[in-house]
Amino acid sequence: MSISESRQVLRGVGLDSGMIDDVIDDFCRRGYLDDSALAGVLVTSGVERKGQGRVALSRALAQRGIPRDVIDAALDELPDDDDERALEFARGKARSMGRLDPDTALRRLVGQLSRRGYNGAVAMKAAKSALREAAFGGPTSGVRFVDSD
Known part of the structure; x- marks a missing residue:
């Protein structure tokens, strides 16, 4: 429990503020x-188990009554890899969206990433990459060959 949550519980049992x-x-x-x-602990759990981004993590900590400076310090300990975590999550989801038309799949995947706390640009980039990989059967190298015929 956070200190704030503990205060609420103690108030609920009728203790005075002193x-x-x-x-x-x-x-x-x-x-x-x-x-x-x-x-x-909550940041580690949110990242490893839930694949959450910084926005969702910050919101979850604030809801628990954790002070902003403590939240910022905990998030500062995270590596700056929201793009990688978002892409990893999107890859797992994109495989199951093969039956959907591309626009619907993109919209749903961006929505899922946004609900996990990834900002719009990160969500869109990860969703597009993951859907492109799923359509072509795996991660792309970024190298493109053009027929000269």
Whole structure:
């Protein structure tokens, strides 16, 4: 739990603000509550298990009542690889969209990426690349050969 969530629970059981502060201080001192550690765990989990982007991670941490400076510090620990994570997620989804027309597949994939917290440009780029790869059977090298005939 975050410190903010803990405060809410303690308010719910009827403790006054002075007692709540004492309990929170004691729990922080003992290491039972640590917003920085919680933010780190949630960021790692969001990236590894859910494939979330920075926007979704930031929103999830804020909803837990974690302070903005702690959120920023946790996100700063992430490598700057939103493009790679978005593409990896999109590749997994693109394989199942082969039966859809290209516009529908692109729209759905961009929507899925956006809901995971990737910004519009990153989502569009990843979706287009993944759908192109799926259509041609694998990652492209970026090298194109043109017939001279």
